[in-house]
Amino acid sequence: MRSESELPLDDVPFTIPVADRVKRLPPYLFGKINKVKYEKRVAGIDVIDLGMGNPTDPPDRRVSDKLSEALGDWRNHRYSVSNGLGNLRKEVAKRYFKKYGVSLEPDSEILACIGSKEGFSHMCLALLGPGDTAVVPAPTFPIHAYAVMLAGGNVIQLDVTDPNEFLRNVAYTCEHLFPKPKVVVVNFPHNPSGTTIELDFYVELVKLAKRYNFLVMSDFAYADICYDGYKAPSFLEAPGAIDVGCEFTTMSKGYSMAGWRIGFCAGNSQMVRALGTIKGYYDYGIFQAVQIAAIIAMRHCDDAVDEVVKEYEQRRDIFCDGLARLGWEIERPKAGMFVWAKIPEPWNKMGSIPFSMKLLEEANVAVSPGRGFGEEGEGYLRLAIVENSQRLRQAVKQIGKCLKDEPLAVSD
Secondary structure, eight states, X not given: OOOGGGSOGGGSOOOOOOOHHHHTSOOOTTHXXXXXXXXXXXXXXXXXXXXXXXXXXXXXXXXXXXXXXXXXXXXXXXXXXXXXXXXXXXXXXXXXXXXXXXXXXXXXXXXEESSHHHHHHHHHHHHOOTTOEEEEEESOOHHHHHHHHHTTOEEEEEEOSSHXXXXXXXXXXXXXXXXXXXEEEEOSSOTTTOOOOOHHHHHHHHHHHHHHTOEEEEEOTTTTOBOTTOOOOOGGGSTTHHHHXXXXXXXXXXXXXGGGOOEEEEEXXXXXXXXXXXXXXXXXXXXXXXXXXXXXXXXXXHHHXXXXXXXXXXXXXXXXXXXXXXXXXOOOOSBSSEEEEEOOTTGGGGOHHHHHHHHHHHHOEEOEEGGGGOGGGTTEEEEEOOSOHHHHHHHHHHHHHHTSSOOHHHHO
């Protein structure tokens, strides 16, 4: 047998040496679920998709109409400024002051992003590198960990379901780790667990940041979706917060503009400038017509956001009531677009991934297994309330029918 070096050149296998940063990423745990979901839909099977927080509702007509109008102006089809239109950043500043009493400088403390996920990821690239460490909440929304990994940093995951314990663990980590964490990521209302906090949490976090010299990145994606009179505080409301951190918001949820890909970074001017530097190399900003429509949304569509929240609250109640009737242990979320549901006995012995596959294959309901959000998520499902009320009722019916008989293999 000839050695590889003796083979004709055309017969030598060609390999693609991907970067180490790609090799560091763990296997995608939702891959099999997405594959089965796709195959079912190709086969014409109706799958009720509660797996992804992808709003199914359209944005307000006033926003769509403004987009159509802006499309007719040829000037809007050129490259835009990478940090966002000045008037758009001014609207973000007005909204922060109106909702949270926070004064921001539009030119230096606000930057428009291609969705909050992009801004968060590129901020990690701007702040972190090999040898740096970031603390992220657990269960962990994947990008909070993966963006750190892709930047070359190390991740420490701390349970966030008890916010006060999270703060104590942050302090303990800073006391005992060398070098200390450079960044602490917070995400309230939390995805996936729905955990919420009050402003005093951020007040204490700012004190810790100044004591231990770490930066704070707040993912505030679910700022607008709050129920039962709860109002999610902004990190930037805490005294001194702008000295140590920044916050990411998005128009995807409250304004139902998920596919438009428009979000914002606000806060510490040096952090905002660092993000702007990275983005200056990577992109040419958001399509200008989208930015103009977003200005109209923030100026005139607060009533539409209120209606969206009422709709989600109704869906939450219908869905949680339905699962409770099936015997599930349900804690109604005070905010966000997800129900973080404990897998009921005896099915919890299966593990969240096999159980999610069972619901998809037998009930035609797609959900996100808790294991996809780290070890702390095992035993739970994340269920997105993005479908309309009728579809959610049908999902409960199909889940109940699927689980009506307890399998011997699980109960043994």
